Amino acid sequence: MGWYERAVAWGERHRFAIDAVGTTTAALFVVPASLATVAGGSLGRSGTWELLAWSVALVAPLAWRRVQPVWSTAVVAAAALSHLLLGPPIIFPADLAVLWALYAVTAYGPVWAHRAALGLALMGAAMLGGTMSLAAGDVNAGAAMAITASITALAAWAFGLVRRSRRETLEALRDRALRLEIERDQQAQIATAAERARIAREMHDIVAHSLSVIVAQADGGRYAAQADPQAAARVLGVVSETGRAALADMRRLLGVLRSDDAPRATTDAPHPLPSGSRAPLAPMPGTVSSAVGHPAPVAPAVPAGLAPGPDDADLESLLEQARGAGMRVSLVRVGDPRRLPPGAGLTLHRVCQEALTNVRKHAGPEVSVTVVTRWGPRSVELEVADDGRGAAAEPSSGDGRAGSSGYGLLGMRERAAMFGGSVTAGPRPGGGWRVRFSMPLPEETKETA
Known part of the structure; x- marks a missing residue:
């Protein structure tokens, strides 16, 4: 100024x-x-x-x-x-x-x-x-005086109108600038809140999934170590691999927040897993997976900021990990699969991952899980159903079970809403729990070969 x-x-x-x-x-x-x-x-x-x-x-x-x-x-x-x-x-x-x-x-x-x-x-x-x-x-003198006074009055009025118009224009511009500034601040706040919610969802999915594996393996190893001390060493190996995988995912997530293009250090994780993969899932306390002593092969190191996120194509590997950890999981495909865009594919993968995590945490031991994907002409549905405890799960459940106070279902619904989809969760008629996710297919989806 x-x-x-x-x-x-x-x-x-x-x-x-x-x-x-x-x-x-x-x-x-x-x-x-x-x-x-x-x-x-x-x-x-x-x-x-x-x-x-x-x-x-x-x-x-x-x-x-x-x-x-x-x-x-x-x-x-x-x-x-x-x-x-x-x-x-x-x-x-x-x-x-x-x-x-x-x-x-x-x-x-x-x-x-x-x-x-x-x-x-x-x-x-x-x-x-x-x-x-x-x-x-003199009438003429009086008329001349009246005309002169009228003209000067009209001139003053006209100048006043010009000044009024300029003042109103400036006020309108100032008001518009103020409203634009307020709108800009509101948009920045909305964008910040949306980004915080997105990071919170990713953090929850990564941390909750990995920590549930670590806790389950630790509990199972503690019980099994009483009969087989070697099992404790195998459990520690799985816990280590799970931690490395979670660290790689965390670095990939936090890498997008950096403003510089410097390479991300990988010295703390000499054997990271691919970003879309997960460490073997653990059985419930009291059992140790037969695959505990055989961790997944180590993939070459990939910079965390450049590694692609998981998508719908990684569902099979996600279920294989669950099977290897002792869960009875079956996959049913209905319809012709499509190749989803990265964001939509990530949403489908995260919903399935969160549903399996909740099954492992809350459904109880010896649970059978059925994962169904239905590919329609204009939508895709994912259903994860188990025959566990259902609504009788403990109050800390995060998928909407009785007394739920977690963020799992909230995160799934937020992810679905971003693509016009929906998530419902509730007990099954014959016992157990069901999570159902539906999302309209984007226009650019194509059938896979």
């Missing part, structure tokens, strides 16, 4: 003070000049004090011409009409206050006020012409 803009802004904040100083300064010259002009003219019929009162009454209200334009103009008009009827018809240059008041009320007052002021000014011009005609005995 330059010096001129700052000066204008300061003037807008101190309107009355500036107008009062200007009016006082003008009165020091206008009032004595009016006294001298009227006293020396042929139309002077009033005394000095009366002329002084008329002059002050005309000039003084101009101090409020911008803060109270209606009342200021009304007082000036009343004073002008009063001295026209009761005193000298012209008090020059004090009568110029009428034009200044007309300009002010046009520029800063309401529409009705400046229209009424213009009407009063034209009426006063006609009365002035009639008074001059009677006083001078």
Whole structure:
């Protein structure tokens, strides 16, 4: 903001003070000049004090011409009409206050006020012409005076309209800039909230899935170690691989938040798994998987920020890991599979992953799980059903079971809503729990070969 803009802004904040100083300064010259002009003219019929009162009454209200334009103009008009009827018809240059008041009320007052002021000014011009005609005995002189006064009044009114239009335009621009700034801030807040929700969903899926595997393996190893001490070593191997896989996923997630393009360090995870893979899932406490001693083959290191996320094509590997951990999982495909875009494929994968995680945590031991994918012409459905405890699960359940207080179902529903889908969860009629996910197929999906 330059010096001129700052000066204008300061003037807008101190309107009355500036107008009062200007009016006082003008009165020091206008009032004595009016006294001298009227006293020396042929139309002077009033005394000095009366002329002084008329002059002050005309000039003084101009101090409020911008803060109270209606009342200021009304007082000036009343004073002008009063001295026209009761005193000298012209008090020059004090009568110029009428034009200044007309300009002010046009520029800063309401529409009705400046229209009424213009009407009063034209009426006063006609009365002035009639008074001059009677006083001078010359009709032509009176008509010329009336026309001149009317033209000057119209000119002041026109200048006021121009100033009013400019002021309204500037106010509209300022209001628009303020609304745009508020909208920008709101959009930034919405984007920030959406990004926080997305990160929270990813963190929940990664951490909850991996920690459930680690906890289940640790519990199972603790019970099995009593009969087979070697089982504890095998369990620690699975826990280590699961932690590495979770660390790789966390680095992939957090890598998108970095603003630089520097390579991500991988020294802390010398044997990461592919981003879409998972460590073997663990059986319930009291059992140890036969695959505990045979961790998955180690894949070459991939920078976490560049590794692709899992999608619907990784469902088979996800279920294979669950089977290898001792869960009885079956997969049923109905319809022709499609290749989903990365975001939609990730949503399908995460919903299935979260449903399996909840089965492992809450369904109880010896559970059979059925995963069904139904590919329709315009939608895809995923159903994960188990024959476990269902609604009798503990209150810490995160998939909507009795007393649920977790974020699993909330995250699944948020993911589904992003693609126009829905998630429902509830007990099965014959016992167990069912999670059903439905999502319309994007236009760019194609049938897989």
